[in-house]
Amino acid sequence: MRRAPSQQAFLRAVKEHPDALALKCHAYRNLTDVAAKLAGWADWTTMTTRPTEQRIADDLDLALSTVKRWIRWLRERGFLGVVENGTTVRFRKGTRCGLDDDGLGNRAAVWVLSVPAVELVGHDLRTDKTTTEPPSCTSRRGVQESPTHTREERSSTRRRNRISTTKEVAATPGTRKHALQAAQKIHDESTTLRRLSPWYIRHLTRIFVAAGWTAADVLHALDHQPDGTAWTYTWTSRDQIRNVPGWVRFRLSAWLDEHGRPLLGKSQRLAAAAAQLRAEQADMRERLQAMHAGRVGGPVEPPPRLSRAEALARPPVAEPGGSSRPGESYRAARAALDEKRLQREAERLRWLAS
Structure with missing residues (x-):
């Protein structure tokens, strides 16, 4: 490897690495965020950086x-x-004398930003046995812990990135896997809830997801009240929220009825309104067909659409059992329209005269 020419070149090389492009979306985001933080603390001349991991x-x-x-x-x-x-x-216990004190105290590790050399592209650095890089606290051996009890075996490493919202087939609604996938979507969309793990988010939203809520419904409920008004915020940054689980419970408790059951979410309300509109349209269509069937003695096809001029020129339809002349309601409505037209014409003439 060689020293990176700039912070931008370092970040571009990290983002375009084949192993980085093969990561899941949230893993790729964490990698690029860590790389950007290291580049932000780097010296422009030497490309060395020393932010602590904490x-x-x-x-x-x-x-x-x-x-x-x-x-x-x-x-x-x-x-x-x-x-x-x-x-x-x-x-040393009971003293202020350090066992391995070199006079420098606690010091953060110093790294230099680099990019793989041209001749090393495609070479797997993880299998290179000729590197002389000294071990550090970030090696795998430094973070593993030995068994604490006799005959206790070392626990296997938990499989990483076992939550997938893009590649795996969607789970059956109502199952724990489906609730975990919804919690992962909430975790990725909300910057406030990223401080919680997807498993904790699933615990907080389990009754709502079981009631048919989606991830978008939960995010909408965190920002809006059941009557549609938006929640007011008394803080300027999400870092001011000290108890994120308590904040989530308080916001979602407004969407529970007196029996502790979730109300209809946003998507469920929209679906119910659409179903009601379709039912009303179907009922009106049936009543129209029944009205035409009663007039002519049988079901008929709906009349064709006419233009405004054709509709005005067409003679009025006679009432069943009555004469062909217009009824009283028609004449009253026509007289009201004529009166309004004369009033508008008189107002226009007065405006022109003035």
């Missing part, structure tokens, strides 16, 4: 283990070179 985790609202994993990913593929390992001073 600082990156706090700024991005990520777990410390997640930041360690993506920094190790960058190191294994030649995007980070170790300039100085981080140091931690250990003190």
Whole structure:
């Protein structure tokens, strides 16, 4: 690998790496966010950066283990070179004298932004046995813990990225897998709920998803009340919310009835309104067909559409059992229209005369 010419070149190389393009959407986002944070702290001349892993985790609202994993990913593929390992001073019990104190105190690790060299493109750096890079606290051996009890076996590493909202087939509605997929969508869409895990979001929204709510319905309920008015915000940043689960429970409690059952969500209300409109249209169509059938003695086809001029020139239809002359209601309506027309004409003439 070689030193990156600029922060933009470093980020572009990370985003275009084949292994990065094969990641899931949320994993790719976390990787690029960590890389951008490292590039933002880099020196423009030497391309060295030294933000602590805890600082990156706090700024991005990520777990410390997640930041360690993506920094190790960058190191294994030649995007980070170790300039100085981080140091931690250990003190002897009861004294202020450090066991391994070198006079420098606690120091953050220093990395240099780099890109894989041209001759190393396509070469798997993870299998290269000739590298002399010293181990650091971000290696896998540093974060694994040994068994604490006798005859206890080391627990297997949990499979990563087991939530998929794009590649896997949608789960059956009402199942735990379906609720987890909905929680993952909420986690990806809401910047406030990204501080919670998808499993915790599924726990908070389980009764609403079981009632037929979608992820969009939950997000709409967090911003709007059941009567359609928007919630008012007393904070200027999402970082001011100290108890995110309590905030979610309070907002969603407004969408529960007196028995604790969820109300209809936004999509369910729209679907019910559309079904009611279709039913009214079907009922009106049946009444129109019945009216025509009573007039002529049988079902007939609906009359063709006429233009305005043809409709005015067409003679009025006689009432059943009556004469062919217009009825009283027709003559009254026609007289009212003529009177309004004469009034508008008189007003126009007065306006022209003035």
